[in-house]
Amino acid sequence: MSEVPASRPPGNVDHVDALPVGARLGEFEIVGLLGVGGFGMVYQAFDHSLLRFVAIKEYMPASLAGRAQGRTIWVRSSADEPAFQAGLASFVEEARLLAQFDHSSLVKVFRFWEANHTAYMVMPLYAGMTLKQARANMRTPPPEEWLRKVIWSVCSALRVLHDGKTLHRDISPDNIFLQDNGPPVLLDLGAARFAIGDRDRKHTAVLKVNYAPIEQYADADGELKPGPWSDIYSLAAVIYGCICNDMPLPSTLRSIRDRMVPFARVARTVRKQFGVEYSTPFVETISKALSLQPRDRHWTVDDFLAQMGMTTAPANLDKFDFKAELGDTWVDEAPQAAASVLLDMGEGTDLAPAARKAVHNTDMVPTVLHLPGTPPPLPVESDGRGAGTAEDFQDTVVRGMDFEDSRDEPYEAHIAAAATAAGNAAAPASAGTGAAGQRKPSSPRQASASPSRSRSGRPSSSGRTRNGDGRPKAGGGPRRALLASAAAALVLVAGSVAWFVSTSSATRAAPETVQQAFVPTPDEEIVTEMAEANPGSQAASADLLLVADHVASAAASAAAPVPAVKEPRKRAEAPRKVVEVQAAREEVPVPQPAPVAVPAPQPASQPPVVKRASPEESCADAGFLAKPMCIHNECQKPGMAGHPICVENKRRRDEERRQRQMYSQ
Numbered sequence: 001m002s003e004v005p006a007s008r009p010p011g012n013v014d015h016v017d018a019l020p021v022g023a024r025l026g027e028f029e030i031v032g033l034l035g036v037g038g039f040g041m042v043y044q045a046f047d048h049s050l051l052r053f054v055a056i057k058e059y060m061p062a063s064l065a066g067r068a069q070g071r072t073i074w075v076r077s078s079a080d081e082p083a084f085q086a087g088l089a090s091f092v093e094e095a096r097l098l099a100q101f102d103h104s105s106l107v108k109v110f111r112f113w114e115a116n117h118t119a120y121m122v123m124p125l126y127a128g129m130t131l132k133q134a135r136a137n138m139r140t141p142p143p144e145e146w147l148r149k150v151i152w153s154v155c156s157a158l159r160v161l162h163d164g165k166t167l168h169r170d171i172s173p174d175n176i177f178l179q180d181n182g183p184p185v186l187l188d189l190g191a192a193r194f195a196i197g198d199r200d201r202k203h204t205a206v207l208k209v210n211y212a213p214i215e216q217y218a219d220a221d222g223e224l225k226p227g228p229w230s231d232i233y234s235l236a237a238v239i240y241g242c243i244c245n246d247m248p249l250p251s252t253l254r255s256i257r258d259r260m261v262p263f264a265r266v267a268r269t270v271r272k273q274f275g276v277e278y279s280t281p282f283v284e285t286i287s288k289a290l291s292l293q294p295r296d297r298h299w300t301v302d303d304f305l306a307q308m309g310m311t312t313a314p315a316n317l318d319k320f321d322f323k324a325e326l327g328d329t330w331v332d333e334a335p336q337a338a339a340s341v342l343l344d345m346g347e348g349t350d351l352a353p354a355a356r357k358a359v360h361n362t363d364m365v366p367t368v369l370h371l372p373g374t375p376p377p378l379p380v381e382s383d384g385r386g387a388g389t390a391e392d393f394q395d396t397v398v399r400g401m402d403f404e405d406s407r408d409e410p411y412e413a414h415i416a417a418a419a420t421a422a423g424n425a426a427a428p429a430s431a432g433t434g435a436a437g438q439r440k441p442s443s444p445r446q447a448s449a450s451p452s453r454s455r456s457g458r459p460s461s462s463g464r465t466r467n468g469d470g471r472p473k474a475g476g477g478p479r480r481a482l483l484a485s486a487a488a489a490l491v492l493v494a495g496s497v498a499w500f501v502s503t504s505s506a507t508r509a510a511p512e513t514v515q516q517a518f519v520p521t522p523d524e525e526i527v528t529e530m531a532e533a534n535p536g537s538q539a540a541s542a543d544l545l546l547v548a549d550h551v552a553s554a555a556a557s558a559a560a561p562v563p564a565v566k567e568p569r570k571r572a573e574a575p576r577k578v579v580e581v582q583a584a585r586e587e588v589p590v591p592q593p594a595p596v597a598v599p600a601p602q603p604a605s606q607p608p609v610v611k612r613a614s615p616e617e618s619c620a621d622a623g624f625l626a627k628p629m630c631i632h633n634e635c636q637k638p639g640m641a642g643h644p645i646c647v648e649n650k651r652r653r654d655e656e657r658r659q660r661q662m663y664s665q
């Protein structure tokens with residue numbers, strides 16, 4: 001028998017059910033444990049027959065089974081036996097499938113067999129780490145050129161699978177393996193249990209929810225049938241998550257109400273905060289691939305690559321040294337720092353992590369898509385043209401977010417596309433969906449609600465009409481005449497008072513409307529949900545958090561002084577829309593208010609004396625899940641930091657941050 005030569009150490013992975021070092025499986029000798037996944041354990045082993053190291057994956061679904069005496073696996077409960085057997089069949093099927101393919105970016109299966117009440121597959125032993133692990137060692141989001149190498153490799157592997165009528169169905173950062181020297185490799189087909197066209201779905205696939213497209217949940221055929229576009233969605237979600245350093249929002253949540261930050265905005269934020277630039281084709285391609293509706297995505301990897309402008313393999317891909325090509329972005333020691341965006345959960349709230357995520361997800365990011373059965377955010381207006389035009393969408397989202405600088409032209413096309421998607425996209429199988437911008441209300445309630453609501457769901461002024469370009473029509477002569485008359489002074493006084501009151505209460509009264517749709521919150525610019533405890537992400541995330549705080553305070557200060565300098569006519573007209581005020585302030589030179597009609601401008605150090613409700617009162621109408629975030633937002637407002645509830649919340653947040661740091665050390 002040959003000796004096992006020295007090899008790289010398998011790492012610090014350990015598991016009570018793992019095969020011990022030295023255990024033999026035929027000609028293979030276990031050298032160590034490489035990793036443990038949901039369905040199996042991966043070992044480093046030495047092949048005494050071919051005298052080489054290999055990786056062996058053993059089917060071992062930890063939730064159903066454990067190790068009995070020796071090498072045999074036992075199923076914990078007889079009730080779990082059918083599920084275990086189904087999984088075993090899938091595992092073998094996967095091994096058989098992979099053994100058919102041969103591509104440098106698709107894991108190769110040398111051989112597989114069943115024994116010990118389980119099964120094994122033998123693969124090449126790759127040196128490197130998964131994308132998930134690598135991301136933890138990056139200071140900033142990776143550059144586009146680097147990501148393109150990963151994308152090309154994964155797409156090449158997917159093309160092989162798709163040509164073989166197979167879907168991967170499990171693309172995620174822990175299934176993309178970055179070799180120390182060589183092209184990235186797509187690892188196991190964890191959920192690839194059904195060939196394309198197989199309609200007999202006997203087994204329940206276990207999905208990684210943040211990367212799985214909506215059609216992987218559905219049993220429906222037609223538009224929601226999984227296909228190559230499903231893997232493309234997952235790949236785009238991986239890229240989105242890699243750039244955000246956080247997991248993207250699950251498609252299930254997105255399909256209820258899409259609060260995921262558009263990728264264009266993520267890219268813009270990364271450019272501002274880290275100076276990392278992503279090109280327009282790159283951003284537009286990922287954005288399109290992340291469409292909820294399969295029909296809005298690329299249908300093949302070739303379409304996807306073509307839009308990105310990738311027709312040939314990136315140079316030197318076969319010698320891709322992922323660490324070296326990251327340059328300064330790579331750090332050998334995963335940085336330790338504060339956690340990512342922290343959620344203030346408020347008083348007495350003890351939500352499970354999943355619920356915390358839901359809170360974070362659903363309360364931080366502006367609405368883009370439509371919840372079936374609720375008033376559509378982008379209703380059709382009387383001229384038959386969807387109010388949710390690109391321009392409207394920009395007003396509500398882009399202007400609200402990018403108050404610091406003007407919009408970037410290249411992204412407008414994407415925003416326009418997203419606005420169109422907003423008109424199109426609905427949850428699976430939702431009825432009454434027409435062409436873009438022609439959504440019909442799907443319920444009587446909706447039908448009655450729609451006319452009185454504007455595109456963001458906020459009340460709109462009745463009888464207001466729009467020009468063909470969606471802008472409000474210019475006011476006519478009568479209004480000007482009225483303003484010119486002495487009676488206008490009285491109107492202005494009333495308007496001014498209303499303005500002040502609304503400034504302090506708009507967000508309180510309508511958290512779904514003004515505040516959430518228009519006023520940037522810290523997290524809107526950054527990520528969509530609470531980050532996993534990820535030590536590597538923390539340095540960058542801390543930076544993001546700092547900038548986010550800056551953004552929040554800038555937003556607050558941008559909104560606060562508006563009443564004092566607002567044009568009188570508009571003040572009376574639009575007291576409840578922060579965004580309109582901001583927009584008007586950008587476009588119109590700001591005349592001083594008439595001295596008799598307008599309250600004197602307050603110096604910055606003396607805010608208007610308006611009685612503020614406590615955060616609790618302000619959030620009285622917020623739902624259980626939304627309340628903590630509502631309180632958090634209230635506490636960000638000027639003058640609220642000293643409120644006892646805000647002080648306590650801050651203390652809890654600091655404590656949570658401190659504990660995270662302790663755990664991560």
Ligand SMILES: Nc1ncnc2c1ncn2[C@@H]1O[C@H](COP(=O)(O)OP(=O)(O)OP(=O)(O)O)[C@@H](O)[C@H]1O
Binds near residue numbers: 037126188
């Ligand atoms: N061929 C291989 N060479 C080197 N390391 C590998 C190989 N295959 C897997 N690994 C390592 O083993 C770990 C576990 O892999 P595995 O595919 O079982 O789990 P997973 O993808 O994390 O989870 P799941 O099976 O639930 O998708 C991987 O994350 C990777 O680090």
